[in-house]
Amino acid sequence: MLNLAKIIVDVPTMQTNEPYTYQIPDFLNEQLEKGMRVIVPFGNGSRKVQGIIWEINHDGKFDGKLKAIESVMDLEPVLNDELLLMSKWMANKTFSFQISCILTMLPSVMRAKYQKQLKLVDDIDDENVAKIFSKSKIVDFNPEEFNKDILRKILSLKKKNKIEIKYNVKNKAQSKKILGLKPNIFDNDIDKELSSLRSNAIKQKNILYYIRDYPNKIISQRKLCKKYDISESAVKTAVNKGWFKQFQMEAYRNPYKQPVKRNYPLKLNADQSNAVIQVGNSIDNNNSKVFLLEGVTGSGKTEVYLQAMQKALAMGKTALMLVPEIALTPQMANRVKGRFGDRVAMLHSGLSNGEKYDEWRRINNGEADVVVGARSAVFAPLKNIGLIIMDEEHDTSYKQDDTPRYHTRDVAKWRAKYYKCPVILGSATPSLESRARATKGVYSLIRLPHRINNQSLPDVKIIDMKNELINSGDEDFSSELLSAIRNRISKGEQTVLMLNRRGYSSFIMCRTCGFVLKCPNCDISLTLHMDTKTMKCHYCGHEEPIPYKCPNCHDKKIRYYGTGTQKVQKKLQKLIPNAQIIRMDVDTTRRKGSHERLLQEFGQGNADILLGTQMIAKGLDFPNVTLVGVLNADTSLDLPDFRSSEKTFELLTQVSGRAGRAEKEGLVYIQTFNPDNYAIQLSRQQDYEKFYRTEMNIRHITNYPPYYFTVKITASDINESKAAAKMFEISKILKAKLSDQTIMLGPSPSSILRIKNKYYYQIIIKYKNEPSLHACLEYILQHYQKDAQKGLYVNIDPNPLNFM
Ligand SMILES: Nc1ncnc2c1ncn2[C@@H]1O[C@H](COP(=O)(O)OP(=O)(O)OP(=O)(O)O)[C@@H](O)[C@H]1O
Ligand SMILES: [Zn+2]
Ligand SMILES: [Zn+2]
Numbered sequence: 001m002l003n004l005a006k007i008i009v010d011v012p013t014m015q016t017n018e019p020y021t022y023q024i025p026d027f028l029n030e031q032l033e034k035g036m037r038v039i040v041p042f043g044n045g046s047r048k049v050q051g052i053i054w055e056i057n058h059d060g061k062f063d064g065k066l067k068a069i070e071s072v073m074d075l076e077p078v079l080n081d082e083l084l085l086m087s088k089w090m091a092n093k094t095f096s097f098q099i100s101c102i103l104t105m106l107p108s109v110m111r112a113k114y115q116k117q118l119k120l121v122d123d124i125d126d127e128n129v130a131k132i133f134s135k136s137k138i139v140d141f142n143p144e145e146f147n148k149d150i151l152r153k154i155l156s157l158k159k160k161n162k163i164e165i166k167y168n169v170k171n172k173a174q175s176k177k178i179l180g181l182k183p184n185i186f187d188n189d190i191d192k193e194l195s196s197l198r199s200n201a202i203k204q205k206n207i208l209y210y211i212r213d214y215p216n217k218i219i220s221q222r223k224l225c226k227k228y229d230i231s232e233s234a235v236k237t238a239v240n241k242g243w244f245k246q247f248q249m250e251a252y253r254n255p256y257k258q259p260v261k262r263n264y265p266l267k268l269n270a271d272q273s274n275a276v277i278q279v280g281n282s283i284d285n286n287n288s289k290v291f292l293l294e295g296v297t298g299s300g301k302t303e304v305y306l307q308a309m310q311k312a313l314a315m316g317k318t319a320l321m322l323v324p325e326i327a328l329t330p331q332m333a334n335r336v337k338g339r340f341g342d343r344v345a346m347l348h349s350g351l352s353n354g355e356k357y358d359e360w361r362r363i364n365n366g367e368a369d370v371v372v373g374a375r376s377a378v379f380a381p382l383k384n385i386g387l388i389i390m391d392e393e394h395d396t397s398y399k400q401d402d403t404p405r406y407h408t409r410d411v412a413k414w415r416a417k418y419y420k421c422p423v424i425l426g427s428a429t430p431s432l433e434s435r436a437r438a439t440k441g442v443y444s445l446i447r448l449p450h451r452i453n454n455q456s457l458p459d460v461k462i463i464d465m466k467n468e469l470i471n472s473g474d475e476d477f478s479s480e481l482l483s484a485i486r487n488r489i490s491k492g493e494q495t496v497l498m499l500n501r502r503g504y505s506s507f508i509m510c511r512t513c514g515f516v517l518k519c520p521n522c523d524i525s526l527t528l529h530m531d532t533k534t535m536k537c538h539y540c541g542h543e544e545p546i547p548y549k550c551p552n553c554h555d556k557k558i559r560y561y562g563t564g565t566q567k568v569q570k571k572l573q574k575l576i577p578n579a580q581i582i583r584m585d586v587d588t589t590r591r592k593g594s595h596e597r598l599l600q601e602f603g604q605g606n607a608d609i610l611l612g613t614q615m616i617a618k619g620l621d622f623p624n625v626t627l628v629g630v631l632n633a634d635t636s637l638d639l640p641d642f643r644s645s646e647k648t649f650e651l652l653t654q655v656s657g658r659a660g661r662a663e664k665e666g667l668v669y670i671q672t673f674n675p676d677n678y679a680i681q682l683s684r685q686q687d688y689e690k691f692y693r694t695e696m697n698i699r700h701i702t703n704y705p706p707y708y709f710t711v712k713i714t715a716s717d718i719n720e721s722k723a724a725a726k727m728f729e730i731s732k733i734l735k736a737k738l739s740d741q742t743i744m745l746g747p748s749p750s751s752i753l754r755i756k757n758k759y760y761y762q763i764i765i766k767y768k769n770e771p772s773l774h775a776c777l778e779y780i781l782q783h784y785q786k787d788a789q790k791g792l793y794v795n796i797d798p799n800p801l802n803f804m
Contacts, residue, residue: 003029004060005069007051009042010099017091017098019054023066032056032069035077035084037110039070046164050111052079052102078106078364080381082418089414095781095796096404104404105379107360109353116141118154122162129153129163141165179221180249181235183211184242193243203234211243220249263338265307271448272304278446279308282422283315283386290413292393292438293426294688295448296457297657298621301426302332304448305389306339308424309370313340317386317421318369322408324395324618325349325374330596331603331621332391333372340370347373347380350595375400378411385419388412392618393425393434394650396801405797409434428657428688429650432699435692436706451661458628458659458666460684464675465632476568481629481669482575488627489579489608493664495627496620497572497611498655499565499585500634508535510550517547521757528564529587568631569611584612617655623662628655633672633680641802642704645679649691652683703743705799708766711777712800714750717792720759724749726792727761730780734765737776742767745803764803 003026006019022040024032032038034053042049048070079087083105091098103111118141120133128150132139146154157163185193190212197204210228221235239246268276275293282289295301309319323332325348337344345359345368362368364381371380375398390398390412398408409425416423425434425443438445451457461480468478488495508517508528516525519537526535526544534543549556565585573581582602589595595615602610603622610616610625633652641647652670660666672680682691700707713730717723727747734744743766750760767773777796784794 001059002062002066004057004062004066005032005038005053006055006057007038007040007069008054008099008102009040009051010049010103011042017088020051021060021062021066023062023068024056025068028069028072031072033077034081035079037073037078039073041067041070052084052099054084078110078381080383082383082415083379083381086411086414086418090404090406090411092778093410094404094406094798095777101404101406104376104400104406107353107357109357116165119164120162121164122160124157124162126153126157129157177248180218180247181221181224181239181244182218182247183215184245185211186215193241203230204237206230207234207238207243218249221246260334260337262341263335265310265339266300266303268303268307269300269452271450272300272307275304275446275448276307276311278444279304279387279422279424280311283308283312283317286420288413288416288420288422290416290423290425290437290443291446292430292434292443293424293446293448294430294435294438295426295428296451296686296688297428297654298451298455298661299428299448300452301391301428301448302335305391305424305426306335308387309340309389312386312421313343313369315386317384318382319371319387319389320377320380320382320385320412320415321370321372321389321391322378322398322412323372323374323391324397330599336370336372343368344370344372345380347371347377349374350593375408378408378415385415386421387424388416388421389424389426391426393427394429394431395618396647399799399801401801403795405800407799429653429691430688432646432692432695433706436696455660455662456665457686458656458668460656460668460670460686462675462680462684463669463671465671465673468671476571476631477575478669478671481671484627484667484669485579485609485629486576489576492624493626494602494605494607494622494624495609495629496616496622496625496655496658497609497629497631498616499568499611499613499631500651508547510552510555512555513550513553515550515552517551521754565611565613572609572611579609580607581609581611582607584610584616589615614651617651617658620658621661622658624664625658626660626664626666628659628666628668630655630668630670630672633670634674642699642702643801645677645698646695648677648679649683649695652680653686653688656683656686703766708743708768710799710803711765711767711773712762712797712803713765713777713780714760714762714795714797715792716758716760716795718758720753722792723759723761726784726787726794727763730784730794731763733780734763734776737772738765738767738770742770742773764800 003024005022005024007022008019020040020042032053034056036053038051038053039048040051041047050073079102084102087098087101087105090096090101094101118132118139120137124130154163158165185208190208194205194208197208206228207230210224210230221232224230225232225235235244238244275291279291282291293301293304295304305321309321312319321336333346337346345363347356347359351359359368360381363371366383369382371377371382373380390409393409400406412423427434430438434443437443463478463480465475465478469475472479485495485497508526510516517535518525519542521537521542526537526542528546529536533546535546536543565583566587569581569583573579582598584595584598588598598610599620601607605624630652633648656666656668656670659668670680670684674680678694679691682694696706699705713727715723715726715730717726724747731744731747738744744763745766746763747761748763750762753759765773780794781796784792787794
């Protein structure tokens, strides 16, 4: 009989979904549990890797030699049964490896960091190498810190067994420790000390009074000093006299800087209350229904979420609310925090890794039972979930663009099944896939067709910029929009302006020879960043100075193309000198808290105009905004993507919805060079149902989702012909297996052929019913693993969000 553990190990280059069996050493036998992280030896060197315990068997048998677990990294499991089970499902569903799913579920600080170390095992002659070990026989080894000569010597000494290279796993997950104080003097002794103090020892007396008032209270030193105006030196004296015991206490980092105002449930209108009742019934009956809440902008979806969550909490269950990163505005956060208080945990990219880890632990310990967060919050270690909400369910940020390529919606539905609870998918513009499922009855459709208080949707006007360009020569601001802005300023009302911007919108081009400055590593033009005065690649991070002469023909007529937000802001300021403008884009929101601050300023009325990129389109609820302008509606239409109309319609509808949400009526101007395009015309009517029918017809004729399922397979390599050859090989395997109804596009070069010096080739498969496809793709995934070690990667993306 042996104590054995099956462990899923973190070995990047030789992945497998089969766990490895290890022996549990006696000293760990009591302590180990399923779901804990451990460190185990791997391979035949002295390599150590992180792993997670998948199964424990106390009366196991094993023939042959077994390695033993070296140490354990956790005191309690970090993954419960549910999440372990989910990792297995997810690996299968997304064609990835279980270990990468597990690592995705955990806060980043819990992912292992491997530190190489050098250990001196024998005397060495070389002085330069010996110097490395002058302080200790084991030192951290970062190869990039040594020159080639020394590196060569180290390797040759390793061959002679005079030096060992070890791999150690570092635990980055550290809780924050602060100084805590515990009273250590009681009753009569306090009085004795008081009477022995000089009459002017006021600080010392104050400390004793405090201890008399709170004899059993543990307090952090910082708080004591701040709250009772006591100096640190006075505390030091008190500790020396034995009045306090000083110790290290664990602190949660507090990411909420400002106090949140409490808010209370609103009286629901009939549509809202119908929605809450339906969802509530599903919570009561433990059924895992999926509701599609289709509510026009400003229809009060958030209040429905809050009151449905309240129901789940009242039954002693927990609630999970997912929002797109960009929509996790302070407004949304305050609404939830203000309703449910300290039981809310927030997970979003604005937190430091340490803060995220703390929030994660609060959830794992059961101290927070409401979680609000972006994509990865879908893995929050809540137990006993009673409701899952996905706000703006159509948002593309819900799909992860890198392995594991999961869609948050699928994970949410899996968890809801596990806990037998409902899911609400909410949106003013649901994804076509979800809306089609509601038509089929797979989801239950609930509609909120009216705005709160029956306020009408804003009036939308479309401006043909072709005419405008001829008449006024301005391609950014039409005269109608300008006069509407001036009019709002004179009335003290506010305007939101959106610049529909894509990554490369401000590139530079030579007007003489047409030269465009491109990234040396990727097939993409560099983007101009005025704040750092550099040209940057958004794919690989390459950066270089802005050229003043054309690198090709040396002419000085090189100029900036496309509309950057900065440029537009300058121009607008010139056109309307008295306007107070707040600009919101990647550049102005990079610093922590700046997003929050800008919105707050706008909300307080400190500016007339909020000018920004797509990040201002969603979720904002400012009653004084009566005018919305979309400066360039066309950029998202130009995408070589079958979803470009859907994206355009959705964006225009969402941004229009920011206008006229309270008593005053709203007006929207959409500037476009394609005024007749159906997505633009239909967004003028803000009629989602009509858009849905029109777009479904087009998808039907062109054989696209939701009528077809899709899979994208890519191969990438530094050598272009290798990537292409691999894709042709794969296409042969597929052709042999797939039925004739299935459509295969490619192999073809991806639309950005080269990224980070690697070439990409792809195949897209469109299918309706292909039972053997999954197994075939699994085979491809496993079979081409060995190529990854040589730098050729094969990736499978189920239901890709873009085909480019
Ligand atoms: N029952 C109600 N009575 C009064 N006011 C309400 C009610 N429900 C919601 N509101 C208010 O109406 C406004 C719009 O609601 P909310 O922001 O929830 O809409 P939404 O449907 O989420 O909109 P969007 O999709 O545009 O973000 C908010 O200011 C909210 O406080
Ligand atoms: Zn030139
Ligand atoms: Zn690049």
